[in-house]
């Protein structure tokens with residue numbers, strides 16, 4: 001008998017976000033067993049053995065992250081759930097919170113138990129009003145049912161869960177910027193060390209985990225590390241949610257086992273291309289990761305290692321598909337605009353580099369570029385790599401380098417003809 | 428930037444701010460929730476209102492201004508009754524952002540960044556709103572509108588207008 005999927009084991013349509021619906025799917029059964037029979041150390045070990053890796057973008061092993069977290073301290077300890085989801089092309093956390101918020105909440109309670117954390121903040125991006133409504137309702141239901149609050153299910157465990165609503169800033173998804181923002185400050189990333197496990201929010205030990213990561217925890221408890229590992233590969237265990245968008249027939253959020261062939265994903269889950277035009281390129285993991293040509297994409301698999309071998313990254317699983325006829329100059333200009341807008345401005349290579357890149361790409365797109373501009377773009381990208389407090393600068397450097405390596409002829413063509421690119425995209 | 432209207436926090440808003448303060452160990456941490464409460468009540472946050480928020484939290488007003496200037500969802504000037512945020516990022520652009528934008532501008536008779544003369548709509552753009560599966564899409568107030576076409580956008584505006 002095959003196991004159900006980790007996240008999307010429900011039929012969309014009904015009121016899947018309610019406590020009743022979640023309980024009909026074995027919801028909170030994992031929490032009950034944990035509080036009755038499992039020690040905190042056992043849960044930490046279990047998560048380590050499951051091979052779960054952070055789904056926010058970096059893919060850091062969750063069990064290892066939790067092992068850095070101090071057990072006994074005189075201070076408060078915090079879990080922050082990163083629900084800031086703003087990496088362009090990514091919309092799976094929003095889907096989880098709107099359709100299945102209780103699984104995340106059950107994950108939070110189990111995680112806080114394992115981590116000895118007393119308070120959890122769910123940092124929800126400011127635009128996600130519907131998520132906020134659904135999660136707030138789920139928190140109320142869970143409190144009413146005794147799953148959060150004081151003396152949870154009579155176990156003596158206390159836990160408060162609060163929503164913190166962001167207010168429009170991509171950078172607040174970076175975990176240390178998120179912590180600044182939670183403290184009411186502007187979201188500027190902090191230099192590390194100290195690491196959040198020692199000094200996080202309000203000067204206290206803090207763990208930050210993505211929504212999808214936390215929501216996988218009840219499943220791992222219910223089905224064991226081995227159950228979780230029936231999906232995926234040795235190094236990329238479990239399933240992953242992909243947010244599929246762009247020029248495909250069936251955009252949406254899909255859950256597949258890691259290691260799934262990209263070609264199958266595109267043809268089956270995504271329903272293939274939306275029209276007659278062939279595939280040109282795929283950005284497989286959110287706007288920050290290097291682009292793949294159509295051929296490269298069709299030959300790879302959706303897991304951390306295969307995508308690294310293909311020269312890109314799994315990232316947040318924001319899977320964006322681009323058809324033939326789309327200007328890659330315009331695509332890169334849009335991405336550069338995004339990063340220039342969202343740079344917090346602390347580091348010169350990022351602040352200046354993203355702005356320069358955007359200005360240069362706009363010039364090329366308008367038919368006023370020069371061949372030196374291309375070398376300058378690569379110089380700027382080089383300067384933006386590994387030189388800054390956070391990796392937002394790298395997140396634009398990687399697209400610049402990969403677009404120029406794989407689609408350089410389009411940039412050159414634009415410079416040679418001096419013709420502005422007509423507003424493409426379209427339909 | 429002069430404030431033509433005096434904005435004051437209602438008692439309900441003050442109570443909600445007190446409530447928010449209870450969720451954090453520091454008063455400053457409640458600045459985002461407090462600004463959301465203030466903006467919900469008044470549509471935007473004037474200098475006078477920022478001062479009231481600071482008083483309510485018991486923090487220096489420059490901390491309030493730091494948040495107001497960093498976070499794009501807070502308005503410091505009067506905006507229309509409804510705020511439209513067009514998603515301008517990649518997936519929406521791939522699926523027709525430029526056409527949606529042109530259609531909105533011509534239907535409303537304003538450019539991005541402007542407010543209609545009747546004060547109903549302000550037209551702004553934002554980065555990826557996390558709804559790329561429904562591209563092209565826009566947000567109006569606290570609702571998302573997805574899978575837009577130049578043809579169905581008029582209906583959306585009518586619906587919002589008649590919802591008050």
Ligand SMILES: Cc1cc2nc3c(=O)[nH]c(=O)nc-3n(C[C@H](O)[C@H](O)[C@H](O)COP(=O)(O)O)c2cc1C
Pocket residue numbers: 053054055056057058059060062082083084085086087170171172173174175176208209210211213214390391392
């Ligand atoms: C610029 C930037 C933006 C980020 N945005 C997000 C985000 O929206 N959501 C998220 O979960 N992680 C985001 N991250 C990653 C977080 O810093 C952090 O690694 C993650 O939340 C940890 O959780 P995980 O280990 O469960 O993935 C971002 C990182 C950077 C550098």
Ligand code: SF4
Pocket residue numbers: 171188189342343344345346347348350351388389390391392393
């Ligand atoms: S790299 Fe950019 S976004 Fe990150 S801290 Fe530096 S300036 Fe801010």
Ligand code: FES
Pocket residue numbers: 088089090514515516517518519520554555556557558559560562564
């Ligand atoms: S690009 Fe428009 S919602 Fe993501």
